[in-house]
Amino acid sequence: MEFDKDEQGLYEFIELLFFAYRDFTAGPDGELMAFGFGRAHHRVLHFVSRNPGLMVAELLDILRVSKQSLNRVLKQLIEEKFVFQEQGAGDRRRRHLFLTAKGQELADRLGAIQFEQISGSLKGFSPEAYQNICDGLLSLIADDDQKEVLGRFDEARKRNRGSDE
């Protein structure tokens, strides 16, 4: 049996996604503006925080923006010492990205804001319902990208195994 795909319902789904994303991303804006940063900076902080040692090329693939566009915000984050680079051990062309203590602190603060939003919104949902939501969002991601996303989830979980629990 399948979900009900009447036109009304699909239009409502589109709008729900729009409004949810609108309200969800608006949360950390205040904190970011205090540093003269925007959402582009937030995205970099987030993904470097979650994937320490991330290469520029990988970040470009995640964000799907041009390297010039990324470089503009990355440069600021490096100059202002929120992010630093390390030359690759094997291949020294590669630059691995990490957060400084200052960068990690900001990333964590932004994460905490979003944690509260999500927790507040989804409290009252059963684990099964929550799992359905996650599965649904994953399915909305382009097929080719789903593996990459899940792969990074695994790596992050491996990385944080033992240190958190």
Add this chain to the structure above:
Amino acid sequence: MEFDKDEQGLYEFIELLFFAYRDFTAGPDGELMAFGFGRAHHRVLHFVSRNPGLMVAELLDILRVSKQSLNRVLKQLIEEKFVFQEQGAGDRRRRHLFLTAKGQELADRLGAIQFEQISGSLKGFSPEAYQNICDGLLSLIADDDQKEVLGRFDEARKRNRGSDE
């Protein structure tokens, strides 16, 4: 019983929402570019299509942008005859927005692209799981806005009752 709110899971949720929105909104871009339009134009076409007779002030509240920003794209859509205005019957200061035949055609084409994306992604989900996803997205919307969103859903359903079925 509640959903599992460990840090890993919440970070993953944030990223799922980011990637889902990224891939979902990218779909209609090609079609839009053919007309020299962008996502801002798409949003106007979508909400006017769904809420014929919508006023400018309401559209501003939906999109959460400045009137100057909205006016720029709205002006183009009106000049190029995708949208037209009608003076309010009671209060003649108000401008009610409607799509022309050309505008409706484009809006429908963009809608069809997104319908396919969603249907393709969510086929295989049970109606219950689908309902969980919709409920979850709704909950992510700011409390004050949820009523407005649901109110417009109701109006749209009333408007289309009888004409579709």
Add this chain to the structure above:
DNA sequence: AAACAATGTCAACATTGTTGACGTATTATT
């Protein structure tokens, strides 16, 4: 008449995206 409301408009500017061209290390290939 005066105040208020809904909309439109002009101008200046910020953020974030784009493309094109070029430079610099570093690594891989021939």
Add this chain to the structure above:
DNA sequence: AATAATACGTCAACAATGTTGACATTGTTT
């Protein structure tokens, strides 16, 4: 060793979309 390819950085110009501030128009309310 020479050449090509890779990973990254950078300069410049430009486009889309957001912002604020100021002001005009028109219509409604008091």
